[in-house]
Amino acid sequence: MTSLPRHSTGKKLGLVIDLDTCVGCHACAVNCKEWNTGGYMAPLTDERPYDSDPMGVWFNRVHAFEAGEGAQSRTVHFPRSCLHCAEPACVTVCPTGASYKRPEDGIVLVDESMCIGCKLCSWACPYGAREYDQREGVMKKCTLCIDRIYNENLEEIDRTPACVSTCPAGARHFGDLGDPESDVSKLVASRGGYDLMPEMGYKPVNKYLPPRPRKDVAGAVGCGTRMEPVAGEAKGLLGWIDRMLS
Amino acid sequence: MHPAYSIIFFTTASGAGYGLLFLLALAGAAGFPPADPWLGGVGFALALGLATAGLLSSTFHLGHPERAWRAISQWRSSWLSREGVAALVTYPAALIFAYGWVVEGRTGGLWALAGLVTAALCVVTVICTGMIYASLKPIRRWNNRWVLPNYLVLSLMTGAILLEALLIVFGQPLPVVAGLTPVAIVAAWLLKRAYWRFVDxxxxxxxxxxxxxxxxxxxxxxxxxxxxxxxxxxxEMGYQIARKHAAKLRRIVLVFAFAIPLALSLASLLVPAGVAAAAALLAVPSVALGVVIERWLFFAEARHAVTLYYGAAAA
Structure with missing residues (x-):
């Protein structure tokens, strides 16, 4: 059913991505590929992987942008994946019912067995979350690792999306963004988390945390404004040499 | 956006097919052309053949064409699904009206009702086609008020050019259709110019x-x-090749889709029957070429918001 669920639990599982701490290492993208090529949406087909023009399905891609000019400009690493929107047009345009939004947690999924591979959902997504698998002939997308977050065979600490569990910088957070008391909601509130392309009206669940204001003077990171010499008057032989040379 | 040939053929051929079917059904129900079985037979075969060929072609780009039947299930939310339903529902109405015209030799009374239903369903189907594109917010060059009127009037225009050629070939020219054709061409021309002005x-x-x-x-x-x-x-979304030829291609569209067919349709009003037939027939390949290039540009010139993440200056 591609109509959006009329009744939901209010639960909105999603990610919070910290653009201040992301170092652009691509570990999230690689671990996502690693888990999901054997997970719910498997396989994440690669074509011509060892040729000069490889092409493959990835659910997570890390861009790097430059923002601002001159000395104030900065490099921002920018991971991009499905935002599990509250108003996902990728779901409503689906003619077969293969795409759906789960009422219980808001995760947007594709039932591959019903997908005809018309690609219209990927046209409807401004965020580039959906990638077509040419060999399987179906559309694929981020599942928010439903096969990890509810997986009772995993230790509780591992029941997070693969991208979150692997991030070495702690730049990715997973939780219920529908609950204002959750850790992720508090993080969004305290850091001024925002939506990508709010003008589209898709109401993305995932939020991005902006880079913190730049600290470009020593005082801003707790240093004194000027380094003072720590050694006092030299004594003995060195003192004598110092006096002779002065 | 990547201009897939199957989709270009689908939207242009089915557009012309539904345009022709709309005019045949409407004119037949109004009692304009006599229920000549040959005119009706060839006319309905051409209209339904174009629509069907277009619909089949649209399944060629699917990853799983064998599951295409599933596409009629989500008409509550999806314009693509609605289009499938509307296209399928048009068949029985059109076949009933065609039966009345070709076999029974009657287009009045209850048969006329089937004709009116057919005409209405043709409009609904083309509206659904246009809305598939016009409803996609990430593509501003589709998500605007010019797209739907363009689809509707281009469908009417191509249908009118086909019908005029048919009527002349069967020796039953109708002043209504001969008068409608240049009007539809001018309307489509103006709408296309307005669309291009908007996207620029x-x-x-x-x-x-x-x-x-x-x-x-x-x-x-x-x-x-x-x-x-x-x-x-x-x-898929970042198609760039040959955009540099867009200005030239637009001029080619203006000439082949609008200027030549308009000149020929006006000429056929004035010249003797034999020459008029040649003019009406000549307009068909001209408009076919023009509309295919028009549709190619509709895709190739469309910019998708996701390209912003890949270095596009605007989308």
């Missing part, structure tokens, strides 16, 4: 600043894309 001035659906949310830091530009060779998104 639209600022895009979003900006790289809003796509990244980094606009408060200043101007945002791509430093490194996430992948070294082109991915699906870049191939």
């Amino acid at each position: 001035s639209e600022p895009g659906a979003a900006s790289v600043e809003s796509a990244t949310g980094l606009g408060n830091l200043g101007k945002v530009r791509l430093l490194e894309p996430p992948n070294t060779s082109e991915n699906y998104l870049q191939h």
